[in-house]
Amino acid sequence: MEHAHRLVSLIYGQGCSDLNDVVVEDLKRCKVVLDSTGGESAWGWDVLSRIFHLGTKDIVLENQPSSEHEWAAQYLEHCNDVLSEASPVETFRGVVGGIQLPGLCAADEFDEVLARRATVRAFHHVPISIAELGKILHHALGFVERRALSNQEGGVEQFSKRRSSPSAGGLNATEGYVYVANVEGLEPGIYYYDPQHHQLHWRSQVVPRLGDLLSGQHFANDMPVGLFLTSRFDKLWWKYEHSRAYRLALIEIGHVAQTFQLAATVGGMSTWLTGALNESTIEPLLKLENPDEQVIFLSAAVIAMVPLSRTA
Ligand SMILES: Cc1cc2nc3c(=O)[nH]c(=O)nc-3n(C[C@H](O)[C@H](O)[C@H](O)COP(=O)(O)O)c2cc1C
Known part of the structure; x- marks a missing residue:
């Protein structure tokens, strides 16, 4: 205050x-x-988004867990604290007189994929292949050749590319940096994914444990592969002046993260995701060249196995 x-x-x-x-x-x-x-570097929107973005970056935890055990103890205590208060009422509770919609027919392939998508927090020392990784990255961030806009369709060359996920203003402001710990055929490290050429570019060797980058979530230390998602705010500033466009940056990243999750699920993998990032520790590892590019989220994949632990 x-x-x-x-x-x-x-x-x-x-x-x-x-x-x-x-x-x-x-x-x-x-x-x-x-x-x-x-x-x-100048902030291209008005002060609303600047206060929100910078004020919610690098949240310092008084006692950031230094092991999986400490994390579990703190999380349990937190859940117990939360559950000691009455929970918010569900929107659908007590709502009567609705129009009954037809039930689902036999589950199709899409239903199956949606039902299989689940957050896991148990990572085994099992590598994923470079082919599997390439496929997920292509679906999540790569450009879909047949959807590129032509000049006749009013396409501006730089912004004619389309992804399988929607993009605010078609600017493709979201970029991805792959955290590689256990991928067959790839040296561990952090790589930039070039969506135009479907290529990885080496950025740095991963030194810190993942938990130290992700607010003490040390159960993620054995994760084989993850994708840090960043947003090029300067692209959005260029087209949209109001702070409202900051929302669009976050929403676009959510779309890409979901596509990543579904692509990994189709490939027989399980997934994990987090927004609890220690941004100032992560950004130097990504070697961001543009000061107006900021890391927002992490989406991860792991070979599917019977989950050892799942928490809400
Ligand atoms: C925006 C967002 C942030 C999340 N952050 C975390 C996180 O920091 N750590 C974690 O273990 N799970 C995180 N989750 C996963 C949720 O806990 C999980 O989606 C939820 O428990 C529902 O389970 P399901 O994904 O298996 O359906 C996040 C999910 C979303 C959508």
């Missing part, structure tokens, strides 16, 4: 005589307040 009051005071030019106090230092650390020395 103190931070919010100080921010309002700063905006209206009141009470800002001491720009080095602790509260202002916090605001500077989160890049909500900047020194006027410049050097920072």
Whole structure:
């Protein structure tokens, strides 16, 4: 609350005589307040999305778990705390008099895939093949050749490419960086996926444990492969001025993540996903060349086996 009051005071030019106090230092650390020395990349939307994005980046956990065991204990305690409060009422509870829709006929292939898609949190030391990885990446992020817009259809060359997932303004602002730990035929490391040429470009050797990058979720340390999804905000700034477009960045990433999950499921794999990222630790590993590209989400695949543990 103190931070919010100080921010309002700063905006209206009141009470800002001491720009080095602790509260202002916090605001500077989160890049909500900047020194006027410049050097920072400009934020292309209005301040609404900037406060939200920077204020929710790099959430520091007081006690970030340092092992799977610590994570499980903390998560259990958290769930118990949550369950001690009455749960929110379901929208459909107590709703009567609806129009009954026809039931489903025999399950088709699509039903099967949807039913098989599930989040697992048990990762075994089993590699996936480079062919399996290539297929998932192509479906999630690759361009679908036959859907490219021609000039006659008003296609601008740079934005004529289409993915199997929808993209805000057709800008394909989402990019993917593959975390490779156990893929046959690929050195462990982080690679950029080039959707145009269906190629991987080596970025860095993975040094930290995944749990240290993902808010202490150490059960993910044995994950064979994952896809960090980033958004090129500058592309969205270019076309859409209002902070509302920040929502579009997140929604587009959600679409790509779901396509990744379904592609992996079709390939007989199980999947995991997380938005609990330690962004400032991850971004240097991805070697992002553009300061306006930010990491948002991780979608992961694992060879399907009987899940050892599943939590909500
Ligand atoms: C936006 C989003 C963020 C999620 N983040 C996490 C996460 O940080 N860690 C995790 O273990 N699961 C995460 N999940 C997975 C959910 O817990 C899971 O989808 C939910 O329990 C329903 O289970 P199902 O995916 O098997 O249907 C996330 C799911 C979504 C959609």
